[in-house]
Every structure is written in structure tokens, then in C-alpha cells.
Amino acid sequence: MFFEGSEKKIELVMCNNAVSLRSLGTDFWANIVAQCEAEILSSISNEKCDAYLLSESSLFVWDHHFLMLTCGTTTLVNSLNAFLDHFESQFEQIQSIIFQRKNEYQSHLQKTSFEQDINQLQKRLSGVAFQLGNLDSHHNYIYHLDQAYTPHQADKTFELLMYHIDGEAADYLRTEQQCAAKIRTLLNLEKLLPDFVINDYVFEPFGYSMNAIAGDKYATMHITPQEQSSYVSFETNLDINQHQVNIFTHLVQLLNPCSFDIISFNAEVHIESQHSLMNQVEQPLSCGYTMRFKEYMRQQKRSLASQITL
Amino acid sequence: MFFEGSEKKIELVMCNNAVSLRSLGTDFWANIVAQCEAEILSSISNEKCDAYLLSESSLFVWDHHFLMLTCGTTTLVNSLNAFLDHFESQFEQIQSIIFQRKNEYQSHLQKTSFEQDINQLQKRLSGVAFQLGNLDSHHNYIYHLDQAYTPHQADKTFELLMYHIDGEAADYLRTEQQCAAKIRTLLNLEKLLPDFVINDYVFEPFGYSMNAIAGDKYATMHITPQEQSSYVSFETNLDINQHQVNIFTHLVQLLNPCSFDIISFNAEVHIESQHSLMNQVEQPLSCGYTMRFKEYMRQQKRSLASQITL
Numbered sequence: 224m225f226f227e228g229s230e231k232k233i234e235l236v237m238c239n240n241a242v243s244l245r246s247l248g249t250d251f252w253a254n255i256v257a258q259c260e261a262e263i264l265s266s267i268s269n270e271k272c273d274a275y276l277l278s279e280s281s282l283f284v285w286d287h288h289f290l291m292l293t294c295g296t297t298t299l300v301n302s303l304n305a306f307l308d309h310f311e312s313q314f315e316q317i318q319s320i321i322f323q324r325k326n327e328y329q330s331h332l333q334k335t336s337f338e339q340d341i342n343q344l345q346k347r348l349s350g351v352a353f354q355l356g357n358l359d360s361h362h363n364y365i366y367h368l369d370q371a372y373t374p375h376q377a378d379k380t381f382e383l384l385m386y387h388i389d390g391e392a393a394d395y396l397r398t399e400q401q402c403a404a405k406i407r408t409l410l411n412l413e414k415l416l417p418d419f420v421i422n423d424y425v426f427e428p429f430g431y432s433m434n435a436i437a438g439d440k441y442a443t444m445h446i447t448p449q450e451q452s453s454y455v456s457f458e459t460n461l462d463i464n465q466h467q468v469n470i471f472t473h474l475v476q477l478l479n480p481c482s483f484d485i486i487s488f489n490a491e492v493h494i495e496s497q498h499s500l501m502n503q504v505e506q507p508l509s510c511g512y513t514m515r516f517k518e519y520m521r522q523q524k525r526s527l528a529s530q531i532t533l
Numbered sequence: 534m535f536f537e538g539s540e541k542k543i544e545l546v547m548c549n550n551a552v553s554l555r556s557l558g559t560d561f562w563a564n565i566v567a568q569c570e571a572e573i574l575s576s577i578s579n580e581k582c583d584a585y586l587l588s589e590s591s592l593f594v595w596d597h598h599f600l601m602l603t604c605g606t607t608t609l610v611n612s613l614n615a616f617l618d619h620f621e622s623q624f625e626q627i628q629s630i631i632f633q634r635k636n637e638y639q640s641h642l643q644k645t646s647f648e649q650d651i652n653q654l655q656k657r658l659s660g661v662a663f664q665l666g667n668l669d670s671h672h673n674y675i676y677h678l679d680q681a682y683t684p685h686q687a688d689k690t691f692e693l694l695m696y697h698i699d700g701e702a703a704d705y706l707r708t709e710q711q712c713a714a715k716i717r718t719l720l721n722l723e724k725l726l727p728d729f730v731i732n733d734y735v736f737e738p739f740g741y742s743m744n745a746i747a748g749d750k751y752a753t754m755h756i757t758p759q760e761q762s763s764y765v766s767f768e769t770n771l772d773i774n775q776h777q778v779n780i781f782t783h784l785v786q787l788l789n790p791c792s793f794d795i796i797s798f799n800a801e802v803h804i805e806s807q808h809s810l811m812n813q814v815e816q817p818l819s820c821g822y823t824m825r826f827k828e829y830m831r832q833q834k835r836s837l838a839s840q841i842t843l
Contacts (some may be wrong), residue, residue: 328668331641338841345843353838358638359696359792360830362667364841384668452668482669499809501830506838514838519812520670520819520830528663528816528824531648531674533656 227432228447228454229325229333229384231299232393235306236288236372241285245273256282258305259297262339267422271439276424281434281443290418294445296333300340307347319510321371322347325384326361326484327420328452337364355504355516361386363483364518365508372511379490381463383471385455388448396448399428403501406446410477414472416442416461450508451529455480464490472496482520488512497521536740537636537642538757540590541609541634545616546598546629546682553596555583566592568615569607575734583750586734591744591753602768604755606643610650616783617657625829629682630658635694636671636794638762644715646672665814665826671696671794673826675818682821693781695765697791698758706758709738715799716741716756719756719789725780726752726771761839765790774800782806792830796820807831 237244252265252275253328261279265321268274280292293299310317324337331526341352344366351369356362369487388396395401403423407413412421412433419435426432431446431526442459455478463470475483485492489512498519507513510531540636547554562585571589578584590602603609613632620627632654634647640721652664654676661679664674679806698706702719705711710760713733717723720785721742722731729745738743741756763790773780782805785793799822808829817823 228773269793330639331643331646333641336641341841341843350843352841352843354761354841355838357697357833359636359671359793365664365838386665405678481667499832502833503835504838505835516838522809522810523667525813525815527673528826531651531662531664533660533662 224330225329225447225452226295226449227328228294228445228452228456229327230292230294230445230456231297231325232321232323233291233299233303233382234319234321235303235317238316238318241287241313241316242500244284244289245286250284252282252284253300255291259293259299259302261293261297263294264424265422265469267420267434267436269420269436269438272436272441274422274434274436274441276432276434281439281478282443283434283436283443285439290441292443292445292448292456298334299336300343303344317368319349319367320361321510321512322366325365325456325486326336326356326363326386328454337366338387341366351509353506353514355374355486355506355514356484356502356518360497360502360517363444364485365514367508367510368450369509370479371509374489374508374511377462378488379460379462380488381459381490381492382462382486383457383474383483384486385475385478385480385483386453386456388453388478389481390477390479392477393448393453393479396446397429401425401429401431402429404478407493410444411473415468415473430455452467462490464493469494481523485515487515492517493521534757535639535642535762536605536637536756536757538760538762538766539637540602540604540755540766541607542633543601543609543613544598544629544631544690545613545627548626548628548710549597551597551623554594554599555596555723562592562594565612565615566600567613569609570605571603571605573669574730574734576641577730577744577746579746579748582746582751584732584744584746586732586742586744590742592757593744593746593751593753595603595749600751602753602755602766604757604765607626607812610653613654627678629680630660630677630678631820631822634674634794635766636673638764642773646743648696649675651676663816663818663824665796665816665824666794666812666828670812671792671828673794673796677818677820677822679819681819684799684821687772688798689770690798691769691771691781691800692714692796693767693784693793693804694796695785695790695793697762697787698763698788699767699791700787700789701736702787703758703763703789706756707739707760711735711739711741713741720754721783724737725778725788753828772800774803779804791833794829795825797825801825802827803827
């Protein structure tokens with residue numbers, strides 16, 4: 224029953240006079256997705272963005288940048304390599320590449336390690352890499368091009384990664400025959416993301432993925448509800464500090480995780496919760512972003528061990 | 534520079550009319566040790582116990598039971614299998630087997646996973662397995678024979694596992710050309726373990742292992758000081774609650790770890806420290822022990838990320 228919900232992530236920016244990435248077409252992107260052993264389930268589009276829901280997470284394509292998140296045992300680095308193969312003769316048009324791997328429950332079940340991924344990338348790129356957070360606790364890995372880039376002032380990213388969700392909402396998310404409409408209501412998505420077009424999917428026997436877009440803004444949420452290894456991620460470029468509802472505070476209260484991480488790029492995040500802030504890392508990156516990592520935990524009640532099936 | 538200090542552990546008890554395990558001789562035990570890709574460096578003995586210092590941790594042999602701890606990427610399960618091969622026709626003489634794997638920094642670098650180890654053992658044994666602690670945080674795995682056994686009333690075990698040590702003592706432990714005498718003084722070992730015969734070893738360029746015995750009591754300590762992944766373990770069957778000094782409190786104050794775990798068998802452990810108790814698990818085992826796991830952490834100051842060498 225174990226499934227690694229924790230994601231790998233690529234964010235890549237082309238210069239403004241490059242070919243539009245959207246014009247490359249669905250077949251091109253379906254091939255990029257296939258390289259990491261995922262597939263496209265459905266998509267939504269608006270004037271700025273094509274948002275693909277994948278069998279393992281999400282792909283967002285704008286004219287001059289794309290964002291791809293994949294979970295499970297996908298090999299996202301292969302998708303990045305396939306993209307770079309296509310642009311081999313136009314590397315000068317690539318302004319920024321960021322490759323992340325989030326805190327994994329069972330890293331030994333992955334096909335490659337972060338070190339292997341970035342050693343492969345470093346053969347064709349010139350990047351630097353960091354670990355944010357302690358190795359024995361939650362940590363996040365990032366590799367990025369060691370190349371100056373000036374993000375737009377509104378270019379901020381907010382990631383909330385929740386582990387071991389608990390309570391009524393978590394219980395519903397673990398039931399079979401759950402439905403998307405009920406999950407949207409439970410999460411209060413229409414209120415949290417007014418004006419967004421939402422595309423979502425319920426997996427068998429459970430598990431939920433959601434993409435939402437409004438102009439050039441996106442939000443994406445992925446739920447792996449499995450007891451013992453549940454994981455819920457929410458990510459957006461919407462400035463949640465300026466938003467009418469504090470989305471992160473709402474989700475933490477609703478899903479009551481045992482621990483959660485907040486990762487942000489060019490933004491500080493404030494959250495109200497009973498959890499203790501155990502660690503915080505702040506790292507200015509040579510690619511123009513300041514990355515922040517915060518690890519929160521709550522003290523747990525005394526419990527019994529989990530028996531392992533033999 | 535990464536080294537996995539975290540140990541795997543076997544504790545095996547024979548019935549009182551079985552052959553003395555000590556009488557099997559050093560060649561027998563050297564072969565058992567070789568099976569997991571470690572070797573014997575030196576040994577001390579008294580009337581009750583032979584204590585071997587290994588290239589990766591320790592082996593203690595009494596007449597009717599043995600304890601083996603190994604770290605790094607050793608495959609301790611192979612040593613257990615070699616022992617079981619030797620006693621294949623006398624399995625009824627084995628009263629208890631416990632196999633543990635402690636919280637690993639980089640489980641993906643290990644040659645086998647706990648699941649693989651125990652699936653192998655379960656082909657010849659009838660055991661049960663538990664995970665104590667959350668999968669995204671510190672946790673400890675145990676597999677044991679599902680067979681009634683009544684430990685002696687004085688049979689208690691105390692394990693202290695410290696991660697990310699910090700401060701003056703930690704700094705000295707990271708210097709090259711450190712010496713055993715100075716480490717003993719630094720740790721206050723003669724005061725903590727009066728009446729014990731001590732055998733210790735300093736590794737190149739650093740790293741320290743210590744075995745100590747007094748009658749049928751043992752203590753063992755292993756230090757992997759590497760910055761970013763330091764680990765110090767201390768384990769004993771001395772009743773530390775009855776001891777004149779609280780050894781665990783002393784070591785935590787001296788080595789100032791960012792986090793630590795306390796594992797005990799048939800004993801409660803009390804410790805004074807500034808750390809928060811984040812999780813506690815208590816599990817009665819069908820092999821006659823109650824196992825307790827406690828995870829402590831302290832809040833860290835804001836810091837920069839660690840750069841990864843490419």
C-alpha cells in the first residue's frame with residue numbers, strides 16, 4: 224500500500240524571444256511526460272497557460288516557462304534531459320532551470336538518488352546544489368543553473384507539504400468510492416481559489432489530484448492519503464500573503480498533519496498553527512531567488528508501534 | 534565524507550544447557566563478523582564476557598547469548614544467517630532473537646532494506662516486525678522471534694542515539710590526530726563507568742569506538758563525527774536509573790545533539806535536557822520485552838543551506 228507522494232519538480236524559464244513552449248503542442252509534452260514514466264490524464268487551458276493533470280502529479284506550460292511535478296518512483300530527471308535534448312542547439316535561450324526533490328518517506332525505493340540525478344545534469348549544465356534542512360529530519364534538495372536571472376517582482380512560489388494527516392477530513396480521504404465534488408467541498412476549494420478553473424481527478428481506490436488556473440496563476444494539490452505514509456502537497460504562485468484567506472493556515476487546520484514543511488521562493492510565509500517551528504533555512508540562490516524552508520512538527524501522544532506485514 | 538553511523542543490531546539468547554557461545558572460539562566469531570563485511574580489531578575478556586571491537590562497531594559474547602552491532606553499509610543479516618546455519622539442527626536451543634535497524638541518514642545507500650532483511654529471515658524463522666516512530670521522522674525497526682521468553686528481571690537495555698552533535702566536544706571529535714586518552718577524558722568515561730575495563734579505538738582521520746565490560750555488564754559507544762551527518766550511540770545493560778550518574782543526561786549535555794532517540798527494553802528512561810519530546814512509542818513484544826522509543830528534538834536557529842559538492 225505504500226506510495227511515495229513526495230514530488231520531484233522542474234521549473235524552467237526560456238527567454239522572451241524563444242519559441243512559445245505552448246506551441247510545441249500536446250504530443251511534444253506527452254513525450255516529455257512519458258520519459259519519466261507518467262502520462263497525461265486530462266488538461267485545461269486559458270489564454271496564458273496549459274495545465275496537464277498527470278498520472279503522477281502535474282505539468283503547467285506557459286509561453287516561456289514550464290513547471291513539472293511528479294511523485295511516486297518517476298524519474299523526472301529523464302523528462303528534463305529529453306527537454307534539453309530538444310533545445311540542444313538553443314541552450315542560450317534557457318534563462319533558468321531549477322530541479323528540486325522534496326523530503327521522501329522511503330528514498331531507498333526510488334530509482335535514482337538526488338546525487339545521481341544532478342551528477343547526470345551537471346554533465347551538460349553548469350549548476351549548483353543545496354540541501355535545506357537536516358539529513359536526519361525533513362530536508363529539500365535543489366539544483367539550479369549557476370547563472371544570473373532576474374525574476375519578475377510578482378514571481379513568488381509557495382509550497383506546503385503535509386505529512387501524516389489526521390482527523391475527519393483525512394478519514395474521508397481514505398474511504399473508497401470518494402468523489403471529486405465532495406473533496407472540493409471538504410477542502411473548500413471554491414472559496415480558497417475563487418476565479419480559478421479547476422480540473423481534478425480521484426484515483427482508485429483513493430488519492431486526489433487537482434490543477435487550477437486563473438490567468439497566469441496556478442495552484443496544484445496532490446493527496447496521498449495512505450495511513451502510515453500520508454502526504455498532501457499544495458503549491459501556487461498566487462501571493463498567499465495578499466489573498467483573502469490564508470490558504471496554508473486553512474489546509475493545516477483541516478488536515479491536521481503531524482508535520483509539515485513550507486518552502487517558498489522570493490516570499491516569506493506566515494501561518495497560524497499549534498505546530499512548533501523546528502528548523503528554518505534561508506538561502507539566496509545565484510539564479511535570482513531566495514529559497515526558504517521551514518519545518519514544523521507537533522508533539523505526538525504516546526502510541527503503540529505499527530506492525531509490519533510479513 | 535558521508536558515513537552511516539547508525540547501527541543494525543542482533544541480540545540472540547540460547548538456552549542454558551546449550552554449548553557455551555564463548556567456547557566456539559575467536560575463529561568462529563571472526564567468521565560471523567566477516568559475513569557482514571566487518572572485521573575484529575581487538576578484544577577484551579572477563580569471567581563472563583568476550584567483547585570484540587569491530588571495524589564497524591561491536592560484538593559481545595556471553596556463554597548463552599550474544600549481541601552484535603554494526604554500522605556503515607554492513608549486511609548484518611548475513612552474520613545472523615551464518616550463525617543460524619551453524620545451529621541449523623539445534624534451533625530449539627534458541628530462545629530469543631531480536632534484529633533491529635536504527636534510524637538511517639541515507640537508507641538508499643544501504644545494500645539491503647529492513648524489509649528485504651526480514652523477508653529473508655522469515656524464510657527460516659517465525660517472527661513479527663514493528664516500526665516504532667513515524668516514517669518521515671526518526672524511527673526504529675525491530676524483528677523478533679514470535680516465541681514466549683521470560684527475560685531475567687535485571688535484563689534491561691538502554692540505547693541513546695544522538696544526531697548532529699555540536700559544541701566544543703563535537704569540535705574536538707572532528708579534529709584529526711585526536712587521541713583515545715583525550716576522548717576518554719572529554720567524555721568522562723572513567724567517571725561514568727567506574728569498575729569497567731575499557732577497550733577503545735580511534736579511526737583515521739577521526740571516529741571513535743569503545744567497548745567496556747564489568748562482570749556481565751557491558752557498555753559500548755560509537756562516534757561518527759562527520760559534519761552534516763554526525764551520529765553518536767551509547768548502549769548498555771547497566772541499569773542507568775540506578776547508577777550514580779545519569780549517563781544519558783551527561784552525554785546529551787556534553788555532545789549537544791540537534792536530535793536524539795532513546796530506546797529501551799524493559800525499562801523507562803528519564804533524562805534532563807532542553808530538547809522537546811516529540812514522539813513516544815511503547816510496544817509490548819511477544820518475546821517478553823516491552824520496547825520503548827522516544828524521539829527528542831530541539832528547535833534550531835535560522836541557518837543557511839548546506840552546499841552539495843558536484
